[in-house]
Amino acid sequence: MSRIIKIDVISDTICPWCYVGKRRLDTALKSFSNAKFEINWKPFFLDPNLPSEGVDKMEMYAKKFGKSRIEGMIAAMKQTGLNENPPIQFSYGGKVANTLDSHRLIEYSKHHNKQEEVVSELFSDYFEGEKNIGSRDVLTDAAVRAGLDGGQVSRFLESSEGVEQVKEEVEEAHLKYRVSGVPFFIFEGKYALSGAQEPEAIKRVVEKILTEQKPTTVAGDVCTIDGTCN
Numbered sequence: 001m002s003r004i005i006k007i008d009v010i011s012d013t014i015c016p017w018c019y020v021g022k023r024r025l026d027t028a029l030k031s032f033s034n035a036k037f038e039i040n041w042k043p044f045f046l047d048p049n050l051p052s053e054g055v056d057k058m059e060m061y062a063k064k065f066g067k068s069r070i071e072g073m074i075a076a077m078k079q080t081g082l083n084e085n086p087p088i089q090f091s092y093g094g095k096v097a098n099t100l101d102s103h104r105l106i107e108y109s110k111h112h113n114k115q116e117e118v119v120s121e122l123f124s125d126y127f128e129g130e131k132n133i134g135s136r137d138v139l140t141d142a143a144v145r146a147g148l149d150g151g152q153v154s155r156f157l158e159s160s161e162g163v164e165q166v167k168e169e170v171e172e173a174h175l176k177y178r179v180s181g182v183p184f185f186i187f188e189g190k191y192a193l194s195g196a197q198e199p200e201a202i203k204r205v206v207e208k209i210l211t212e213q214k215p216t217t218v219a220g221d222v223c224t225i226d227g228t229c230n
Contacts, residue, residue, distance in 0.1 A: 002036045005209055010173050010184040012044045013102040013133055016077050016090065019123040021183035021196035023084045028202035035210060040110065041119050043103035043166045044173055044182045047096075052134040054095030061092075081127075089128045097134025104162040105139050109148060117146035 009025070011018035029037050061070050074092050081088030102122055109118035121142035125131040131138045136157045143153040156162075173179040177186065185193040187205055 002034055003210060004036050004038060005206060006038045006040070006188055008040045008042050008186040008189075010042045010044050010177070010179055010186070011182045012046045013099045013106075013119075013122050014096055014126060015044075015046055015182050016081075016127060017196040018183045019088060019127050020080060020084060021185070022119065022123065023086075023088065024197060024199050025185070025202055027085060028199035028206070031199075031203055032206060032210075035206065039116065041106050041115055042173065043099075043106070043170050044179065044184075045099060045170055046182070048098070048100075048170075050096060050098040050134070052098045052101065054097030054132045054134050057092055057094055057096045060096055091128055091130050094126075094130030095132045095134070097132050099133065100163065100166060101136060101139055101157055102133045103166045105143060105153065105157065107162050107165060108153070108156055109143065109146065112148055114143075114146045114148055118143060118148070121146050 007025075009018075009021070011021070025039075058070070061073075065073065074090075078090045081090040106115060106118055106122070109115045122133055122139075125138060125142055126133045133139060133142075136154070139157060140150050140153050144150040173184070177184065177192070181194065183194075183196055185197070185202070187193070187209055191205055191209065193201065193205060
């Protein structure tokens with residue numbers, strides 16, 4: 001009988017390393033035929049002050065990091081994406097926006113057994129499709145592609161349902177787990193990995209859980225609360 005291992009993933013939908021981290025997590029977990037995994041995506045805000053209508057992505061990066069740094073940062077991130085399996089085609093046009101509604105949708109999708117599909121669609125829309133995931137129309141389209149009912153999703157997003165829950169979970173990430181950068185993986189509620197770990201690092205944690213040995217906590221590439229990704 002397969003053991004069920006629970007994994008919480010704290011992330012933000014505008015964090016490139018979170019997309020990479022998902023790819024690597026998916027790759028690692030495919031290696032285990034003797035375990036099943038319950039993955040729960042939990043929210044984090046890299047910039048809670050962003051407007052829902054969004055701001056130009058490149059202009060924001062220029063203000064945050066300086067024009068001299070942007071070219072190298074983008075080139076490195078694009079190469080990282082291309083090295084993943086399957087590759088991520090990072091694109092840097094479009095807008096970056098507030099992610100509250102995207103996190104509300106992710107939580108909503110959990111209760112309809114479509115969370116993994118919705119997370120994948122949102123990452124693809126933002127990082128590869130240059131779409132504004134602050135737009136409720138964009139979010140609804142992603143939900144429909146993931147298999148949810150568009151009318152129900154639209155009504156949910158127009159309501160205030162889930163707003164306080166998302167904010168409480170973000171606060172929990174800060175206070176309970178001391179999370180200052182994402183992605184952040186929590187296995188079985190007690191073992192943690194910080195950053196976009198390589199699949200081998202994730203596999204070692206799962207193997208140690210399966211043998212009831214305590215894994216070593218290690219750190220990888222993260223996006224931090226000030227928006228810096230490295």
